[in-house]
Amino acid sequence: MAVAVSGLLGGVLPDLAARTRKGDKLLAEGRVAEQRKDWDKALVFYEQALAEDPGDVAYQIGVRRVRFQAGQALVERGLRLRAEGKLEEALAAFQRAFAIDPSSAIAEQEFRVTREMIEREKKKAAAGQESKPEERGMTPAAQERQEAIDRITSLRNVPELRPLSAQPINLRINNQPPKVLFETVCKLAGLNLILDPEYRSDPSAARNVTLELSNATVEQALDYLAALTKSFWKPLSGNTILVTNDNQVKRRDYEDMVLKVFYLTNLTTPQELTEISTMLRSITDIRRVHQYTAQNVLIVRGTQDQVLLAEKLINDLDKPKSEVVVDVLVMEANRTRTRDLASNLASGGSSGIDTNLMFTPRNPVLLGGTQSSGATTTTGDSTTTTPTQTPYYNPYMNPYGGYGGYGGYGGYGGMGGVGTSSQPQLISLARIARISTNDFSITLPGALLQAVMTDRNTKVLQSPQVRAAHGQKASLRIGDKVPIASGGMQPFGGVVGGMSSLYSQFQFLDVGVNVDITPTVHGSNEVTLKVVLEISNVRDRIDLGGISQPVIGQRKVEHEIRIREGEVSLLGGLMQTQETRSLAGIPGLMSIPILKRIFSSESVEKSDSELLIALIPHIVRSPGITGVNLRPVAAGTDAAVKVSMTPREAPPAAKEVKPQPEPTAPVKEALPQAAPPKPPAEQPAPATPPAEQPVLQPPAPGTPAIPLPRPSDTMK
Helix, strand or coil, rough: CCCHHHHHHHHHHHHHHHHHHHHHHHHHHHHHHHHHHHHHHHHHHHHHHHCCCCCCCHHHHHHHHHHHHHEEEHHHHHHHHHHHHHHHHHHHHHHHHHHHHHCHHHHHHHHHHHHHHHHHHHHHHCCCCCCCHHCCCCHHHHHHHHHHHHHHHHHHCCCCCCCCCCCHHHEEEEEECCCHHHHHHHHHHHCCCEHHHHHHHHHHCCCCCEEEEEECHHHHHHHHHHHHCEEEEEEEEECCCEEEECHHHHHHCCCCCHHHHHHHCCCCCCCHHHHHHHHHHHCCCCEEEEEEHCCCCCEEEHHHHHHHHHHHHHHCCCCCEEEEEEEEEEEEEEEEEEEEEECCCCCCEECCCCCCCCEEECCCCCCCCCCEEEEEEEEEEEEEEECCEEECCCCCCCCCCCCCEEECCCCCCCHHHHHEEEECCCCCCCHHHCCHHEEEEEEECCEEEEEEEEEEEEEEECCCEEEEEECCCEEEEEEEEEEEEEEEEEEEEHHHCEEEEEEEEEEEEEEEEEECCCCEEEECCCEEEEEEEEEEEEEEEEEEEEEEEEEEEEEEEEEEEEEEECEEEEEEEEEEEEEEEEEEEEHHHCCCCHHHHHHHEEEEEEEEEEEEEEEEEEEEECCCCCCHHHHCCCCCCCCCEECCCCCCCCCCCCCCCCCCCCCCCCCCCCCCCCCCCCCHHHCCCCCCCCCCCCCCCCCCCCCHHHHCHHHCCCCC
């Protein structure tokens, strides 16, 4: 039986090992193909490996990962083919991508879109139409977007008047109705005139007025005539105008509205966009102003004159903020010299004599029923017992306190309430007569000799640069963050009046060079700086409540200055000299001129410090205000906004190049030649044509005749 089992395992295991080795080989080949981004081949290798061992997790991960990559690659290939107009090939690519990865929603979606595009092209071909290659690859959604762009591009601006004749108008007509005056000016400029039906019935339009024009353009002549007759005119096309009464009702009915989107590129906060929007409403009387904060956009809808005035204001206000680079120079020099001289008798490390006389009886009585332990020394007839310190329990101490005190009740007890104390030495009254010097002990002073001298120099030079925009605060921190503990006592266990525990909280302070600068730029050469400059360092550390706390030295300057660009401003020049001298020793002996060096100690410390802080501003950006921004413009009246455009200059005519005569043989004398007569076209026209003979163009067929002014009503 054992032989049969071993034979069966021997027949099965080689096959499993062979399949595993083959699957690993296919897995390795698939990874190589994956690194080359040949997703189709990698997927084939992974699927073959998975077929060898369907339960292998590594094979399953490879198939799932590469299946997505292969499907996505086919989708991208189909999109490229479709953009080139190869719809059938793109459809096959999308179909294959969906077959490889059935979970790919993008492959299914693009397959359906491509099939709709093929059906669209078949219908066009059946109707005898043929699409361009770029149109053939456009999806229905792309076609709709392109048509929308074409419609937006074809939108026209308000009509601009383009008269047939650009010659200046010189005309004077007396005592004629406004209708005749408008018709005469339009005929001279080659314009068509349309009158509002209510304009003819208006009594003010029938009142006769006198018109005098001298070297005026068509727009100027129409504006002058409109102001003279209280009329309102607007162009309907390049050669047609409409004239009606000038009132709010007619303006609301006939005045064209313009929609424009302004993209502001120099704003930094939403508040600035709101301020400009409010300003446009109050200055230009535009009621419809909407702001889009995400892209700093203002959408304006108003009359052409209002939008033009708003465009001028936005061009003047949308300016980059001025920027300043401030050089901060911090120069500091410190020198400290210390001298310590000491030669005296000392005990316990203190200056002078510090000697304790203690009563240590040889035979103390029992204390609390227990004799105090000690070391007994016998010398001849005398016996000396030296008491030792014994631990005892202090019932008044805090079990959560710090280090236990020495002697007495010890203040705060140690952990667990155990402290140490020296027991009082007691003797019986019968032994008082036997007290001698053997019952007392004394501490002898030691000698101290010290001579130390130190000299320390410190030089600090820091020159950081801070760049800030106009009105914006810039901060610079160079240094470290130092923790500082702050805390208090709180009841332990939540019981007020019971035991307390000490808690601490830590705050971090910036120690080093801290600079806060807010610049305000005035013009192109002056800057106001609001400066907060602080230079600090950790000078020492002290122990507060068992916690080491830093002592921070601080030098701080806070003020506001106005200086020129490139000018040096000294914020603080501090020079400090400090000398400290301390003397300690044995009273009396330390005052003797010669012996005081033996029985006293002297410490002398001298410190010198110099600090210089300088600021140098440099303007690196300005708003770029030009003369166009400062020039005033005419904005109409209080009732209506009206702007006027400067007439466009006609392009200069090309000069005719006359052929030069061929050189002839030199003559002895150059005879004066008469100047050739000028052609009639070059003769200057008279400055002012005779008023009695106005040049009028013949009316178009079907146009009613215009009554000319009578000779008696026309002046020279």
